[in-house]
Amino acid sequence: MQNPTNESSDDKTTIVAPAIGLVNNQMFGSGPRWAIVGIFLILFFGALYLAASFILPVVIALLFALVLSPIVRFLRRRLKIWEPISAVVLVVGALLTLLLGFYMLSDPISNIVRDAPRYASAVNEQVDSVRSRLDRLRKAQKTVAGQDETAPAAPASDKPQEVVVQTPGLIDNAASALPQIMASTGFALVFLFFLLASGDLFYQKLVKSMSTLSDKKRALRIAHDIERELSRYLFTITMINAGLGIAVGMALWLVGMPTPLIFGALATLLNYIPYIGAIVGMGIVGVIGLAEFGTLGNALVPVACYLACTTIEGQFVTPMIVGRRLEMNPAAVFLSVAFWGWIWGxxxxxLAVPLMVSVKIFASYIEPIAPLGEFLSAETRPDEEEE
Structure with missing residues (x-):
């Protein structure tokens, strides 16, 4: 005779076990996959942060290779110039351009560094002036409230003691970082030479690594589009930034700012950093203008000139020249700049915007991450939606 208790227990086990398995699959089936992706992203960005001294020169060399590879390919196909020869010419030209730029800007930069205490003193005077006005306003409020201002002052011993902390100067910090900068620059230039001298080797290996013909075609299309669009974007932005630097330098020269060449070069470099670069540039111009002109009103004149030039460039020139294809979501651009600045300073x-452009082009070809490319894109206009 069978035990009815055991029968019911077996039936419950038969029914409950698949149900538990179904619930686990529904609730936690995608858990390991997303957990692995999350762990991978954490390790990946952690590696980017910890290995920045090695990865940064590699990324810079790759970006320059994307810009210069079309030139090497053109010289090979039209003029029959061997790739290593073109690579040597381009790399040596880039090095000479860097050295010439540093040589031309060395004297104005040394003058600014020498006058840095004067600039700091001018800022401190303005801060003290604002503090004294606030103190007078606070005393006036106390007088209106009926408080006695003739009360004895606090003893001198109760006042906080000023503590002066000696920190390394700007020149000392630059001197300590110079060997690492030179090593990274040399490594990037050597790696750039090998990338350019290899010609189409990357594309050949990319084709061989794909299994099907459709994958080979799509991989080549993605690689060519990233190279073409990114090289076009970087070349165009460089020309726009150079024009902005010339405009800023001439405008500040007209208002009497010293060393306008430095401010023009500074505007050219800082404009590669969207939003934040313009703010930093205006802050530097304002501090130096305050020391040179003496009053806050006069110091705001060069700041207004800088703001006018960057506004015209950002609102009219760049959108008109770059075009809608590579326009970016402003919020995504700001997040990208903040994130990569947190990772690599x-x-x-x-590098934030060029990396963002590469990710956007790559996402436009890969369906699973297509929403990421849509998020990075600029707002779609109504007439574009109808088309």
Whole structure:
């Protein structure tokens, strides 16, 4: 005779076990996959942060290779010039351009560094002036409230003691970082030479690594589009930034700012950093203008000139020249600049937009991450939606 209790227990086990398995699959089936993706992203960005001294020169060399590869390919196909020869000419030209730029700007930069205490003193005077006005306003409020201002002052011993902390100067910090900068620059130039001298080797390996013909075609299309669009974007932005630097330098020269060449070069470099670069540039111009002109009103004149030039460039020139295809979501651009600046510092801010452009082009071809490309894109206009 069978035990009815055991029968019911077996039936419950038969029914409950698949149900538990179904619930686990529905609730936690995608859990391991997303957990693995999350762990991978954490490790990936952690590696980017920890290995920045190695990865940054590699990324910079790759970006320059994307810009210069069409030139090498053109010289090979039209003029029959061997790729290593073109690579040597381009790399040596880039090095000479860097050295010439540093040589031309060395004297104005040294003058600004020498006058840095004067600039700091001018800022401190303005801060003290604002503080004294606030103190007078506070005393006036106390007088209106009926408080006695003739009360004895606090003893001198109760006043907080001023503590002066000696920190390394700007020149000392620059001197300590110079060997690392030179090593990274040399590594990037050597790696750039090998990338340019290899010609179409990357595309050949990319084709061989794909299994099907459709994958080979799509991989080549993605690689060519990223190279073409990114090189076009970087070349165009460089020309726009150079024009902005000339405009800023001439405008500040007209209002009597010293060393306008430095401010023009500074505007050219800082404009690679959207939004934040213009703010930093205006702040530097305002501080130096305050020391040179003496009053806050006069110091705002060069700041207004800088703001006018960057506004015209950002609102009219760049959208008209770059075009709608590579326009970006402003919020996404700001997040990208902030994120890569957090990961790689100032250099990451310069690389944020080119990396964002690459991700956007790549996402436009890969369906699973197409929403990411849509998020990075600029707002679609109504007439474009109808088309």
């Amino acid at each position: 100032v250099t990451g801010m310069f």
